[in-house]
Amino acid sequence: METLDKTDRRILEVLQQNARLNTKEIAHRIGLSVTPTYERLKKIEKMGVIKDYVTLLHADKIGKTLVAFCNVSLQLHSQLLLKKFEAAISQMEEVMECYHVAGTFDYLLKVVVDDMRSYQHFLTNKLAAIENIAQVHSSFVMTEIKHGTAFKLA
Known part of the structure; x- marks a missing residue:
């Protein structure tokens, strides 16, 4: 290589x-x-070093004013159920990032929506509709301090 x-x-x-x-x-x-x-x-x-060329938008300028981080725990952890969860999450436009993590929770999601009503709709009609979810803990961003996209290469 x-x-x-x-x-x-x-x-x-x-x-x-x-x-x-x-x-x-x-x-x-x-x-x-x-x-x-x-x-x-x-x-x-x-x-394959360059993943993609993109345009970064200011979320608030396009009406996306609510950012939530959701810690999700699953009831069972079979490979099939993990893959089903990941496939469902991958189809949700509100989920900007999803990480399978070690620790107290199984997944960390970054969710960006218009407002609290939109988040409630996402939570109750989309996320809760996925089978095998045991619990969801949400934290809401009050102020974004740093949001980087560039890696230090030197």
Whole structure:
């Protein structure tokens, strides 16, 4: 497996700050010519290091004002029931992130909705409809202090 060198990491740092940059702009920022920058970028993409190119939105500017973290415990832990839960959660547009965790709870969900009424609808009509849920504990975000998307690569 190929590894990332210092220049590859610099390309990734620049892209994490602004994925809209074209190859010429990236090359200028890292001090390399366009062709080698393009070749390195294609190599990095082929390696699967870049997961996707996305646009990040301000949730509150599109009406998504309530963020909740839900700790979910399941009653039973068979492989089939875990997969069923994960498949159901993966289809829910309100769930932005889902992690299978170790500790007191089985899963941690990040849920983003318009308001408390929307959250109640999500909880009672979607989440509670999944079989095998033992309990759900919700924590609501009052203020977002830090929300990062870029990894430190140096």
